Amino acid sequence: MSRSYVVTGGGRGIGRAVVERLLVGDTGAVVAIERDPAALAWLDDHPAGARLVGVVGDAADENVAESAADRAQAAGTLAGWVNNAAVFGDASLHTAATGQVLDLIAANLGPAVVGCATAIRRFLRAGTPGAIVNVSSHQARQAVPGCLPYVTAKAGVEGMTRALAVEYGPRGIRVNAVAPGSVDTERYAGFLDSQEAESAARVEREMARLHPLGRVARSQEVAAVIAYLLSDDAGFVTGATVPVDGGRSVLAHDPES
Template identity: 65%
Template structure:
């Protein structure tokens, strides 16, 4: 079988790709930044990992990725992981700028889901879509309005697609991630003075009842489960993968 993973060059997306490759399938990786796909050359999976450079919000790009996946094996899963981490406040930025930032995170999920659903319907075999959301969809952190708004919409999209296409064997679910150890997170900490990096790490541990943030592989495991036959009756669900952060509900700005 084959899968498509958007934003699969780094972080959680890369971890999802590696887990799916380890299961023996073909994975088409969509990534906007060509440098994030440098690892594909020489990968032990060989031609089972297929890079596509482009914008996951572009239907031509997602259509091409679907073509490549179907050429290799029946398309069974699609992961909408691509995200943009840039924010703006409504009291300082034009509303159009804020909306554009919301769309930058929502459009790839809509485009990827539409491509996947169409291909699943055409094949008549069904399939699974997993949208990567965030704990911020339910509990935004200060200063992250566009991102939190987009992720809330992604979760609504997930439920609506599940209702519309479940009868055709298409399952659509989401994972709501807490903080995750990724290259981006590590680079952020590396750019802080050591005492500040220690303080931030301590605060993040405090926000997660398990006392730490997730590894990218732990997030990927949840995505892989929702794609798998083991989740054959799981549809329209947003699965928290946050170590209990949403259940605890601490304010990250509280001291």
């Protein structure tokens, strides 16, 4: 029986790139969870046909996750789950209500917890090995002012990744994370488009300065690492957070330069 995968936030950006990457070849099926139905419109005429299934809903909703798992297992042996869904909302403790901050943390951490729980239970019930990849961020270790909820949630995702790897490794389940830097997604392109030409050029110069490779990532480059971590080639890799940030997290600007 062929393998199947679930990708949350699979309609756009990194999520869509992961879905496309996992569909390469003639075997395997992918279920993409997406909150925005419009983000799944491209599935309708995709050449993968029945091997590509969209599920509309919130990845933090256990019923949605269970439905996606059912669809994946109907198509093949569930082999991997990618927790990519994210919400971008800034808040600072001195201006935002505590409840708002906690809600924003939960909005990013919750889908990963639900996805991991659903995948692990399905792997155990089926008696098959499996792999989970959580999408974190360079911000889990390099905080950006004003981004407390996102930073906190992504640090939690990385901690959960390590904890699950230790607990479920003996059961044949691997859990890893990737930590991208800035990525050329629809959201990034939209931000640039919203700027005046001079301002947009300044942003791009700053991004080149922040990434030693001189540019932001392409979604497909992040997807390639995720696909590797899901594959048998990464069969002895678990509990790791892999930076996919063009060197951003190791760059220290020289004040004398």
